Amino acid sequence: MMDDLRELYQEVILDHSKRPRNFRHPADANHEAHGYNPLCGDTVNVYLKMGHNGLIEDAAFEGKGCAISLASASMMTEIIKGKTESEAREIFDGFQKLVKGEENEFDAGEDTERLMMLAGVKEFPMRVKCATLAWHAMSSAMDDKPEISTE
Amino acid sequence: MNDMTTYDVEKIRRDFPIFSREVHGKPLAFMDSGASAQKPQVVIDTMEKAYLETYANVHRGVHYLSQVSTELYEGAREIVSAHLNAASIEEVIFTKNATESINLVAYSYGWANLKPGDEILLSTLEHHSNIVPWQLIAEKTGAVVKAVPIDEHGEFMLDAYYGMLGPKTKIVAVTHISNAIGTITPVREIIDAAHDAGAVVLIDGSQAAPHMKIDVQSLGADFYVFTGHKVFGPTGIGVLYGKAELLDKMPPFLAGGDMIERVTFEKTTFAKGHAKFEAGTPPIVQAIGLGAAIDYVNNIGFDRIGAHEQMLLAYATEQLKQINSLRIIGQAKHKAAIISFTLDGVHPHDIGTIVDRGGVAIRVGHHCAQPLMDHFDVAATARASFALYNNRADVDALVAAVRSVQEIFG
Numbered sequence: 001m002m003d004d005l006r007e008l009y010q011e012v013i014l015d016h017s018k019r020p021r022n023f024r025h026p027a028d029a030n031h032e033a034h035g036y037n038p039l040c041g042d043t044v045n046v047y048l049k050m051g052h053n054g055l056i057e058d059a060a061f062e063g064k065g066c067a068i069s070l071a072s073a074s075m076m077t078e079i080i081k082g083k084t085e086s087e088a089r090e091i092f093d094g095f096q097k098l099v100k101g102e103e104n105e106f107d108a109g110e111d112t113e114r115l116m117m118l119a120g121v122k123e124f125p126m127r128v129k130c131a132t133l134a135w136h137a138m139s140s141a142m143d144d145k146p147e148i149s150t151e
Numbered sequence: 152m153n154d155m156t157t158y159d160v161e162k163i164r165r166d167f168p169i170f171s172r173e174v175h176g177k178p179l180a181f182m183d184s185g186a187s188a189q190k191p192q193v194v195i196d197t198m199e200k201a202y203l204e205t206y207a208n209v210h211r212g213v214h215y216l217s218q219v220s221t222e223l224y225e226g227a228r229e230i231v232s233a234h235l236n237a238a239s240i241e242e243v244i245f246t247k248n249a250t251e252s253i254n255l256v257a258y259s260y261g262w263a264n265l266k267p268g269d270e271i272l273l274s275t276l277e278h279h280s281n282i283v284p285w286q287l288i289a290e291k292t293g294a295v296v297k298a299v300p301i302d303e304h305g306e307f308m309l310d311a312y313y314g315m316l317g318p319k320t321k322i323v324a325v326t327h328i329s330n331a332i333g334t335i336t337p338v339r340e341i342i343d344a345a346h347d348a349g350a351v352v353l354i355d356g357s358q359a360a361p362h363m364k365i366d367v368q369s370l371g372a373d374f375y376v377f378t379g380h381k382v383f384g385p386t387g388i389g390v391l392y393g394k395a396e397l398l399d400k401m402p403p404f405l406a407g408g409d410m411i412e413r414v415t416f417e418k419t420t421f422a423k424g425h426a427k428f429e430a431g432t433p434p435i436v437q438a439i440g441l442g443a444a445i446d447y448v449n450n451i452g453f454d455r456i457g458a459h460e461q462m463l464l465a466y467a468t469e470q471l472k473q474i475n476s477l478r479i480i481g482q483a484k485h486k487a488a489i490i491s492f493t494l495d496g497v498h499p500h501d502i503g504t505i506v507d508r509g510g511v512a513i514r515v516g517h518h519c520a521q522p523l524m525d526h527f528d529v530a531a532t533a534r535a536s537f538a539l540y541n542n543r544a545d546v547d548a549l550v551a552a553v554r555s556v557q558e559i560f561g
Contacts, residue, residue, distance in 0.1 A: 040515075040516050
């Protein structure tokens with residue numbers, strides 16, 4: 001099997017896609033957005049509970065998608081919980097550059113290692129949108145724009 | 152019919168230069184011809200020659216090259232007309248693609264003839280290009296779009312269709328072969344019943360043209376559309392066949408040069424026949440390339456192509472069925488060589504990415520047929536679509552690649 005496929009479909013990614021974390025709709029979520037990729041029909045709903053000073057107290061999602069999009073959404077909810085809005089946006093910015101292959105010295109502090117698991121996507125340009133769909137939805141949820149599309 | 156042993160698929164593959172290349176270090180196993188087919192050398196050469204030696208605009212000049220170019224362009228129309236067994240070359244209109252052909256009929260015939268409450272019957276099998284134009288025309292005219300259902304195998308339900316036909320039915324627009332699952336629809340029965348109800352019928356032959364001989368007079372189709380690039384021709388050229396008595400009464404779709412008889416600022420009169428629907432400089436070299444493609448397939452012969460593809464379909468179906476957790480979507484009795492499938496627990500996009508690394512090119516997604524995906528309760532499928540140049544080694548590569556998907560996903 002090709003190495004870049006193993007790199008893309010690492011155990012951690014497959015584990016997150018088969019058993020996504022925070023796969024739920026919290027009743028007390030106060031921000032949410034629906035993400036849609038018209039190319040493949042994948043959908044994701046991202047739910048955030050945002051407290052004072054932009055603190056993300058809870059992050060969750062529901063949706064249908066490929067292993068990459070589910071794993072990315074699952075890892076995202078784990079990472080952004082407990083962060084502030086501006087911290088989450090900064091991580092998204094760096095992550096987007098990482099999966100597009102525009103960033104060689106990716107640094108997201110304690111989350112660097114985890115997000116690097118998805119760096120294999122950069123070898124598969126057709127799949128970048130899968131990896132970023134939930135992140136775009138998170139960003140829209142924080143903006144209070146309830147619908148986003150990758151196109 | 153010729154004996155199968157006379158079908159030399161390896162010789163045919165050598166007609167297609169693309170098969171000499173590798174993808175990701177593996178021989179190319181191309182099973183995405185349903186999206187767009189590869190091109191034989193003769194089509195490439197014919198188009199190159201047209202640009203190098205005979206190129207000029209058509210229908211305009213009296214100079215030598217304009218005359219030669221016009222003869223080649225109109226020659227392509229004659230090839231298409233003979234291939235479809237149209238009653239006259241005036242019934243063959245060149246468009247950009249099948250989508251434009253359908254839009255032409257919807258906007259010209261549909262807009263002029265539909266009234267509030269009239270019904271347009273489609274089927275659940277349709278490609279979005281045979282749904283959306285009708286929805287837009289329905290909005291403008293007050294007509295209603297209805298879909299004839301399919302059963303659990305993906306068969307067009309004739310009985311339901313007969314029940315839906317009535318005096319309100321004005322247009323029936325149905326695919327000849329489903330792009331997503333390969334079902335061959337009973338077009339003759341569909342057309343006959345529509346005519347009994349007083350409706351006109353458009354058949355979307357985009358997927359049929361590469362696989363079977365089409366005889367529009369024998370079918371009785373009022374409109375028949377297909378696209379050039381799926382039948383081994385270039386992109387940018389499509390065909391609309393329409394019965395002369397309908398075309399004569401239809402208003403133009405696009406307006407401009409070449410489709411007029413006489414223009415003054417007070418009033419314009421339009422050209423007759425196919426010219427009325429070919430405004431502006433047409434896709435000249437693309438049409439010439441399509442003519443070469445149709446000659447190419449007819450030289451091989453659709454009897455032999457059909458038999459070879461059915462052999463591949465049977466072989467691929469049998470091989471794929473051996474794979475645990477693989478589900479074939481669409482098991483109609485009469486199918487073209489198109490197999491849609493899903494794997495339990497694996498999204499089709501992951502299948503597509505992994506098999507691609509094995510040199511296997513298949514389509515994954517909703518195939519621009521979301522109502523059909525909804526019918527089978529899937530968001531997407533993986534689809535292998537075969538053409539005259541595929542061989543058993545392609546099927547073996549597909550099966551091995553799908554097994555590697557299972558290895559990765561455990």
